[in-house]
Amino acid sequence: MVSPTATIATAVLSGVLACSAGGSAVSAADRKPDVRKVDAKKIEFFESKIRPLLLARCGTCHGAKKQERGLRVDQRQRLFRGGESGKAIEHGKPGASLLLKRVTARGDEQMPPKTRLKDSEIAALRQWVADGAVWPVATGAESSRGDDVDGVDEVIAPNAPELAKSLKLWLRADTLQVADGGEVVAWPDSSGRGHDLTITRGVRKAGTGTAPQLVKKSKVNGGPAVRFTHGNGLAASPDRSLGLTGDADFTVVLVGQYVHDTSRTYESILMVGNPGPARNPEKPLSILIELETGPKQLDLAGGFSHDASMGPGSAQVLYDQPNILIITRKKGPWTPGARFWLNGESSQQVWGRDPVGTSVVPDVQMRPEHGVALGSPQQWAAGFQGDLAEVIVFDRVLTDRQRRGLEAELAVRHGVEIPRMYLASTREFTDKEKNYWAFRPVKSPAIPKVADADRVVSPIDPFVQSRLKAVGLEPSPRADRLTLIRRVTFDLTGLPPTPKQIDAFLADGRSDVEALGVVVDGLLASPRYGERWARHWLDVVRYAESTANDGNAVMRYAWRYRDYVIKSLNTDKPYSEFVIEQLAGDLLPGKTGQARVDAVVATGLLMLGPKALAETDKEQSRLDIVADQLDVTGRAFLGLTIGCARCHDHKFDSIPTVDYYSLASIFRSTEVFQDENRNATMFQEWNLEVDGLKPVMVMAPVEYRPVTLRVHRRGDRKNPGVFAPRRFLQVIAGEGHQPLRTRQSGRLELARWIASPENPLTARVLVNRVWQNHFGTGLVATSDNFGNRGELPSHPALLDWLAADFVENGWSIKSLHRRIVVSNTYMQASRGATKSAAAARRVDPDNRLMWTMPLERLDAEALRDAVLAVSGRLDLTPGGSETGEFLYERGQVIDQKRPTFRPNRVRSDDPFYSDSRRRSVFLPVVRNAMPDILALFDAADPNGIVARRNDTTVPSQSLFLLNHPFVLENSRALATRILSSPAADETARIALAYRLAVGRSPRPVEVKRVSEFLAAEVAGETKGTPEEKRLVAWTGFAQTLFCRNEFLYLK
């Protein structure tokens, strides 16, 4: 229906159009000359007051250049239509117009946000809208053709203004103040009409029925519901009629899931009126919603064989999954007036069973003892079995728009899938997008043929060498054995080789390749390997043991995750399993004993991020945690910056915003806090009980319930867009990828999708990470971004060959190391100042083609560990709870009621850090208080994902090496170690120091120089006995060894 206002406006506008066209009077104007006259004034008002006002005060953000939130005020239609927040103007109703609401609002909603409109300006706008918001239609440029604001299902709550009047009953299980498993003796009506349902006590006059039970984690997607079994019944008083008597219009909505029980023929769910054996076959006397268990069909029964039914088999879906069932009925004959909607879809057909044809008009008659009832309010009423989460009754037929809006509301609230809602979330991609290099399937390419077979050790070599040859370059010669053993030992274990290991390798009579192979096998078998490579992974997953931000609360059990990573690497757990366990280990079936513990601990990945415990907007805080989980999932496993799509479609990659929210829906279905409403109560730390083992405290998320988020337009959750069903990235998952139907969160499905050999990214990203950590730079230099903004692979074929080989070898990371390390490419020398190097540098300055082995700085952990190892003080005790307990003990108890919530109190210069002799990976990792010793040398900042560390050279590092007690003490320890060694003379002692620190023997000139230094020190200003002076002198020399570039850099 067209409103009177709109009619006038149309007339007015067409009149104006005629005028502005300058033609003679045309019909509209002829018919309403008075309107036209009035209008001239309004136009004048618009042109003089409103248009300039809109342009000046709103136009900067809502004009031709920018259209914040899709609103544009310089075009008539665009303003009338409004922006993402909705229609801007209700013609003639300033009070209802968003435009006026915004300019008069205070605080966040005020527009313009910075400087409030003057009262006179607001008054002008109000008058303009009240007068019908006249804006003459112009011709040419201004005549508008704007982009459509995306069409979205409205979400309409049962008590929305437009429905409130006809809402007669609204039962919500989530409002019940009953303990889990407790009896529901009364189910209060949330419609505000007082139709509370009770068992026999209370408002009812008579009847029977035992109390159903409240189930907090019901079959309705794990949300609260009232569980009925036969005999349970609730009913309201007959005195307060729902108004559904006589020939009534109605809409009944049931959200629930039912149990198929063949012991009964009929099972009654809801009844209004008199379904009993009233001896009047002429008219249906009740509204009865029941299940017919035989044919498995749902009926709307009118009593005494008057049935409208969804037809045989229709109930199966009611037994199989949670449902939103909506039944509407229009006045008039029973069967043709009824319609059924199951999860948003109209049932194919309504089957009629009226014994006397379709012309019977019902006459619903209220029973004397009760009104609307559920289950078995009378002994003779069959009752039903199942979970009801929500029951709504309206006394009229909802319009399609209203019904759809209501379905959307319920679907979101109960996690029920309504396929229609997701249509808008499906995206199509161009061939170019789909064929983006990193999204194409991995196919193992043929190994190129190269002429010089001598230089081929591993299949990776021909790939490298053919690229070099193409630009006229040669690989560098092989490095000497000393360089090789230092390189590979640091690389695989993060520690220097001992003189004994060096000697054995130098003396090995086998070929370089064979000898290296033996060494590599030994190193990979050492527990030190996992300790080293775990640190690389911990960088990527922002591992830390405190929450950062406001509380910086200690995460007491995070260390278990660290130890899990070390163990997984040491046991060469297939990477696919490693991935699945970290995302969904808790959901993996068939895990028992320690394997179950490990799998649950692995999900600590999802807990490790920074958390804002003091955030007052709890839902926002959860969404921020989801953002962190998505970021780590995207960048660590897939090499994609999915987080970019939180506020808008990804600007560079084919990730629409809806995909972000689809993944976010999966993670939002998982809970990281113990209490939904109180973050600071604590994140999830709980006692994991596994058969055969002692209970273990773990930090791991738990399943929540399936959640379907809506797109938050511009990242603002108060501005919802289309529904985002749980599913994967559409551009990769391909056409036909359906939303997840699982009753779990969907993490397991996501994890399996990521860890599948068919996923084009997972293996590529991992082999590239491993490559990066061996060579300093990945084949894809941006190792956490394989998207368009990342760099292209330097050797695409090699990347694919490695990825395919990796999957073929059972996702074995150790095999991958062997492929890479025992290769000619890895064994190349670091070419210094030679002529050929200069030439190569001109062609390929960044060494992307790998014509040499780059000089690599030890990372912070390797530096610290090497100092300890060389000084002979390194403690190789593996893992354990030391860090967690240390942080926890030192943490501040701020609330005796919450003793486990402890803000960190360990500082970056805590003596613990310099006193500890354990490997650096076992030092506490506290956000915002990283130990100086590691932070100075660019250790990963655990506030974010670090795909590749910085490599800075700054004087504060030198100050540390010159003056920090850690360095001074270890220098002294090294000096003591050398002086107490059996070395025969000073020359031998100097040689030993060199061999320990840099692996090689000193040149004679170096021995001479060091001798002179020592002599000068002994003769110098130090006081004490000769022994003391000697020790001081040697300490001074030892310290210079730790400071040397040769100590810090590896060839």
Next chain:
Amino acid sequence: MPANLFPPLLHRRRALSRIACGFGATAAAAMLGEESAAAGVDPMAPKRPHFVPRAKRVIFLFLHGGISHVDTFDEKPELNKRNGQPVPFKKPDFEFAVTGNLLGSPWKFHSHGQSGLRISELFPRIGSVIDDVCVVNSISGGNEVSHGPACLRLNTGDGVLNRPSLGAWTLYGLGSDNRDLPGFITLTPSIYHGGTQNFGSAFLAASFQGTSIGDGNAEFPRTAAVSNVVPGRPRAVQRRQLDLLATANREYLVETGADARLEARIRAFETAFRMQTAIPEVFDLSQESKETLALYGIGGGPTDEYGRECLMARRLAESGVRFIQVNHSYPRNYWDAHGGLRANHSKNAMKIDQPIAALITDLKRRGLFDDTLVVLGTEFGRTPAAQGSDGRDHHPHAFSMLMAGGGVRGGMKYGETDEFGYYVAKNMVSIPDLHATILHLLGLDHQRLTFRHAGRDFRLTDVEGEVVREILA
């Protein structure tokens, strides 16, 4: 063309960042020719701003906990008049705690200077220099109602995510003028409410992060509390060690071939050696005259500590430190007056009023005021409505800050709140606007100061920020 193998990214800042990040350092240096040779490999080398700067350095006076605007710099007669009455409009959606009715200010406001700006009796000394100060009354901190996110938003632009701090961005953009001192120094920062993230460098190179001197837990140290700056051995011994080291490092360099990192590291040891002297020197307040010490209120009493910090800030500014943050912070100094507003603000104001006025006076007489931007800020204001009988809650929706010196107009007020100080009524200055303006005064265009990280160009102001031109001198 061999260069086409992997198209080099010649955008200067990007190239520098690559150097800072250390990959392909030599190669990049070779590619860049003379410009990079001048810049060296040190990320802290001075860099040219985008345009002529008005300020060369920043002194950011941070008052932690949230200083009340309606009791200090934003006079609200209507609030006093309606003391005890309900707030006549909707309170914000985001509030930290429950508040009651309007609470008039217990302090009187007076006009000061030629400009006649009115500020409260809490700050008579600041009043005496008000003609040099721009009072911004329309700061909006968004919805960050908790200390942590609000501190992070003020200091890094984002309340939740890990982002580089304002000081780090400044160093990234401009480098440092004094290579023997850290370029970004923060005095007694709190280790809470974001802690080191408030002066961190996030994904920028670690060398851009602030060096903290002391923290909010203890009194401002009287010696140079810079890590590792006290020589571990006598200087003469260190000298011999460094000579031995330098010889070895030069030999190694011959072996490896030219490598910018190795060369930089040889220089870094020499710089470190000098820093051991330079830092204690700058921290030695005994070199200051009695008159100066008295000006700052140093020598006991409530003004002693913040006085020493402000004087230190001047000395650091003088020595070429780019960004100096002087914190009045938790737990020892805390403006978070949920209750006991009168006592809290009186006591705290007493501590800082004289030192801040002295800093402005001192900078002026030494000719440093014109190119030093002084900002007095807080993470949020406090509610015009009462919390309890004598308290105010957190209020990010409208509050005040002061700006002075380096290119800012003195003796002016900018922006207005409504009659109660609840919301911004005119000329809102958001935190990104504030950041954009500070960078602008330093000669940096906030839209051009970007860093590529995780596939995206990040800026301090993200997608927001407008320079507040009206306050520029």
